[in-house]
Amino acid sequence: MKTQPTYSTEFKIDTANLVIKQGYTIREACDATGVGPTAIRRWVTQLRQEFEGITPSANAITPEQKRIQELEAQIKKIEWEKDILKKATALLMQDNIKR
Structure with missing residues (x-):
């Protein structure tokens, strides 16, 4: 069974920036990094979207979007806890x- 390599966030950003900021083609970026074209296309697309302020459904790669995802997860947890407290209060x- 072949496992996929994992790349650091910095590596993904640097690789995507070869295409976005330095004008490499996907093929040239593949040759320079040894990463396949599908991964590089995905990183380029995601980085462009994150630069535009779009929070990805997958794990974010820019620090700003990572923070947004963390805060959204915190909000979701707080809302869940609030709902539990409401239900508990109603039951009490x-x-x-009845007494």
């Missing part, structure tokens, strides 16, 4: 009324 109130 119901129990008190």
